[in-house]
Amino acid sequence: MWDFPRSDNTSTAFQREQAITVLHTVEPPYVAVIFTSTRTDTDDGYDRTAQRMSQLAARQPGYLGHESARSDGLGITVSYWATEADAQNWKLVSEHRIAQDRGRDTWYRDYSVRIAVVTRAYGMDRR
Template sequence: MIARTPAPPYYAVIFSSLRTEGDQGYGHAANRMLELAREQPGFLGVESAREDGLGITVSYWESEAAISAWKQHAEHQAVREQGRATWYSAFQTRVCKVERAYAFQN
């Protein structure tokens, strides 16, 4: 599903990852993080896809302060550490400001 976002400007956090083999609690943790993120002030939406080990998740936020608060959330910090230790062989996070957005729906 494509996230519904307000008119720009807003921010996008792009998380690209390569998974290790097996679930090892990943599915539960990912669902919990989505649940928690939706409760955070400034959270606007999320889009996620995974194929052949490569996953890309884009979360949308109203401000850099909202992103920073999410990064400092204690449960989110613990899950990020678990990700480094268990679930990911590699990942990269990018934060960008969305200044223009275009949409089409048929």
């Protein structure tokens, strides 16, 4: 589990706007990890860790991409993986495990992780 907020504070509004696109992944089947969370009031390194986890995840085998949003205190991050083993391997990466422990102890009030197999997907052009 980890959420990946878009925390590039150095980019301009224009650059951020350009970067916001809906992710269109490969054809199913593939795996989605749905991570929903509420945060505590404690920041203490959270943004830095989130950014680092985002970079680390992207280097993992089978990583297909992720999407993240947070509003009114509820965060949703969905990461996509080629196989369940790929998603599981990311969970077990040692630096990620340390971040997970800190998340439980410090940053998250509550969270839920759901592992799901995407069986169908369509975009605006296809129903």
